[in-house]
Structure formats: structure tokens, C-alpha cells
Amino acid sequence: MFNFNQQYKISENTISPFYYDGASKIKLYNLDTFSFFTNIPDNCVDLIFADPPYFLSSGGITCGRGKRVSVDKGEWDKSRNIEAVHEFNKKWLLESKRILKKNGSIWVCGTFHNIFSVGFALQELGYKILNNVVWEKQDPPPNLTQKYFTHASEHLIWASKTKYSKHTFNYDLLKTISNGKPMKSVWRDIWKMPSVDNSEKKFGKHPTQKPEEVVKRAIIASSNVNDLVFDPFCGSGTTGVVCKKLNRRFVGIDNNIGYLKIAKQRLAATNNNIEHTLS
Numbered sequence: 001m002f003n004f005n006q007q008y009k010i011s012e013n014t015i016s017p018f019y020y021d022g023a024s025k026i027k028l029y030n031l032d033t034f035s036f037f038t039n040i041p042d043n044c045v046d047l048i049f050a051d052p053p054y055f056l057s058s059g060g061i062t063c064g065r066g067k068r069v070s071v072d073k074g075e076w077d078k079s080r081n082i083e084a085v086h087e088f089n090k091k092w093l094l095e096s097k098r099i100l101k102k103n104g105s106i107w108v109c110g111t112f113h114n115i116f117s118v119g120f121a122l123q124e125l126g127y128k129i130l131n132n133v134v135w136e137k138q139d140p141p142p143n144l145t146q147k148y149f150t151h152a153s154e155h156l157i158w159a160s161k162t163k164y165s166k167h168t169f170n171y172d173l174l175k176t177i178s179n180g181k182p183m184k185s186v187w188r189d190i191w192k193m194p195s196v197d198n199s200e201k202k203f204g205k206h207p208t209q210k211p212e213e214v215v216k217r218a219i220i221a222s223s224n225v226n227d228l229v230f231d232p233f234c235g236s237g238t239t240g241v242v243c244k245k246l247n248r249r250f251v252g253i254d255n256n257i258g259y260l261k262i263a264k265q266r267l268a269a270t271n272n273n274i275e276h277t278l279s
């Protein structure tokens with residue numbers, strides 16, 4: 001089992017969590033995710049929610065609040081050739097498979113820049129793809145070049161560890177918020193608000209922050225109270241905030257201290273035990 005009180009080591013150096021909430025069983029580490037994986041035993045995580053770099057930052061421009069703005073998110077998101085993107089994805093997805101319990105599952109977010117590599121890597125590694133969820137953005141920025149359709153969707157691939165996994169799927173709970181009908185894999189009702197609500201940015205902004213509503217739907221669909229959720233690229237801590245609200249245990253990693261400072265403040269300001277159902 002993953003031990004929350006255990007101290008982890010990298011090259012003989014003990015690593016302390018950047019943030020630890022013992023009551024809610026939430027931990028954040030400021031590390032390279034590949035180093036941290038080496039500390040995690042096999043078969044110990046119920047669910048992985050990963051929002052990895054999309055590798056889309058290539059000096060392009062987009063429209064933000066009516067102005068031309070750069071699409072660059074940071075060094076960590078710089079475009080790479082397809083082989084390098086695939087090598088990166090295969091490496092962390094291999095480790096993710098190792099640490100998942102036999103009935104565990106994984107969500108991976110992306111756009112066309114990375115999602116085909118992610119999908120291919122998942123299949124190469126023997127995961128079973130369960131769904132390709134599409135969420136439609138209500139307020140996508142217009143395409144300034146006028147050479148393409150407006151990019152108005154992102155993807156979340158959901159996969160189980162193997163084809164033999166008996167993955168968690170809270171079908172009835174999801175039906176209750178889908179007007180009594182089975183929930184579809186196109187999520188368009190989530191975006192009744194700006195991409196990320198302002199209340200989720202009050203401690204600072206992450207350039208690719210996910211809306212809590214999107215993460216919440218994934219977590220509640222595929223995990224149960226007390227399950228251990230792992231996010232290898234946790235950024236400003238959205239997955240952790242959702243896990244705290246839904247009473248899931250959580251471990252998040254990011255190698256950017258600035259983003260983790262935002263995550264820490266968001267987590268400290270979040271009450272647990274308040275939400276057991278979807279709104």
C-alpha cells in the first residue's frame with residue numbers, strides 16, 4: 001500500500017512533501033515526476049488523473065479577451081518532434097501502468113497535439129481504452145488565421161490498466177445528473193461558465209488550469225470515497241482540490257514550485273467532506 005507517512009528518497013536524499021494535509025490525506029511533491037515514480041510501489045493507486053504537457057507552445061498567437069496573445073505556456077510545454085512527444089508519453093504511461101492497481105484506471109487530457117500519441121501509447125502498453133471523452137468549450141478563442149475551424153474541444157481518454165480490469169464506473173450516479181439517461185461521452189453541459197471560474201484562480205493563474213467541473217466528473221465517475229488518486233502533472237492542484245471535496249486521498253507532483261504554491265493555497269482553502277454527488 002502507498003504509505004502516506006513514509007519518507008521517500010531520491011539518490012539517498014530524503015524528500016519531504018511540499019504540502020501535507022494528514023487529515024484529508026493529501027500530499028504534494030515538488031519533483032520531476034519521473035524521479036518520483038521510482039518511489040511508488042507496484043499496484044497501489046486506484047486512479048490516475050493526468051493533464052500532461054500538450055507540447056503546443058510554438059510561438060503562435062491566439063485571441064484572449066479581444067487581444068492578440070501568445071499561446072506559449074512555458075518551457076515545459078515547448079513543441080517537440082513527434083518522436084520525442086511519443087517517447088515522453090510512453091515513459092510516464094509505462095510507470096503509471098505499473099503503479100495502478102489491477103482494477104485501476106487512468107484519465108489523460110489532451111488536444112490533437114498530444115492525444116494521438118497518448119492513445120497509441122496506451123494501446124502499445126496494453127491498457128484498455130474505455131472512452132474517448134470530448135468536452136466542448138462554450139467560449140473558445142476565435143482562430144485569428146481564419147484558416148481553420150475554431151478549436152472548440154479537448155479530449156480525455158479514459159483507460160483501464162488491462163482488458164481484464166474490473167474498473168469502477170458509477171453509472172447510476174452519473175445518470176442522476178443526465179436527466180435519468182446514461183451519460184454520453186460528449187460533455188457539453190459543463191461549460192456554462194468561463195473556461196475556469198474566477199473563484200478557481202483567486203490564488204494565482206496556471207496557464208493551462210483545468211476547470212474543477214471537468215475533473216470532478218471524471219473523478220466521481222471512476223473512483224470511490226477513500227480511493228487513492230495520483231496526478232503526475234498536478235500544476236495548480238485542480239485534481240487535489242476536487243479529491244479533497246470528494247473525500248479521495250491524493251498525491252500530486254509538479255516540478256514547478258510556483259504552480260505548487262498556488263496548489264497549496266487552493267487546497268488549504270478547500271473544505272473536505274462537502275460534496276458526494278455531482279452538481
Ligand SMILES: C[S@@+](CC[C@H](N)C(=O)[O-])C[C@H]1O[C@@H](n2cnc3c(N)ncnc32)[C@H](O)[C@@H]1O
Nearest residue numbers: 032033051208209210233235236238254255256
Ligand atoms: C497541463 S499542466 C497541468 C495543469 C493542472 N491540471 C491544473 O489544473 O493546474 C502540466 C503540468 O506539468 C508540469 N510538468 C511538466 N513536466 C513535468 C515533469 N517532468 N515533472 C513534473 N511536472 C512536470 C508543468 O509544470 C505543468 O504544471
